[in-house]
Amino acid sequence: MATWAQFAAAEPELAVYGRELLREEQGYAFLATVSPGGAPRVHPVVPFVADGTLLVSIAVNSPKTRDLRAEPRYMLHAxxxxNDTEFAVRGCAREIFDDTGTKWLRAHRELNVIDIPLETVLFALEIDRVDAAIWDDGPPHRQTWRAPNG
Incomplete structure (x- = not known):
């Protein structure tokens, strides 16, 4: 698994592209999780990057939180x-418990037009794979990045 910073160091242009598509102004991204019964579940989220870490804050009592605590595998699709451009990230989520997470969440709340309550759970989305599709004239240019040992 890799952090957003490690991904960005390896593929800077793809990271800039992805960050543009994950910006809040683009709208929500979609987080796919695995429910307790093993079925996939999709949820709208607003991801953000802080200190080189891809993060998402989720309500404490949300099915997303329960899903990620039980099975941390996820897929995030911007x-x-x-022009139908696409950007998707997959990997494992890790719950953040320390003061750094609180700092990131407060900073995100200050920059964000959506009021995110502090009673949320913060997850770092560690990256195993990134997929993008960039459409110009003709078929899409597809690009994939995999974390080392991923």
Whole structure:
């Protein structure tokens, strides 16, 4: 698994592209989790990057929180951008318990037009794989990045 910073160091142009599609102004991203019964579940979320870490804050009593605590595998898909561009990240989520997480959440709340309550759970989305599709004229240009040992 890798952090967003490690991914960005390895693939800077792809990271800039992905960050643009994950911006709040683009709308929500979609987080796929695995429910207790093993079925996939999809939820809208607003991801953000702080100190080189891809993060998502989720309500304490949300099915997303229960899913990630029981089975940390996830897939995050950005809202489709202009010209049907796509960006998706998959890996494992790790719950953040320390003061750094609180600092990140407070900073995100100050920058964010959506009021995120502090009674949320913060997850770092560790990255195993990134997939992108960039459409120009003709078929899409597809790009994949995998974390080392991923």
């Amino acid at each position: 809202t489709v951008g202009d």
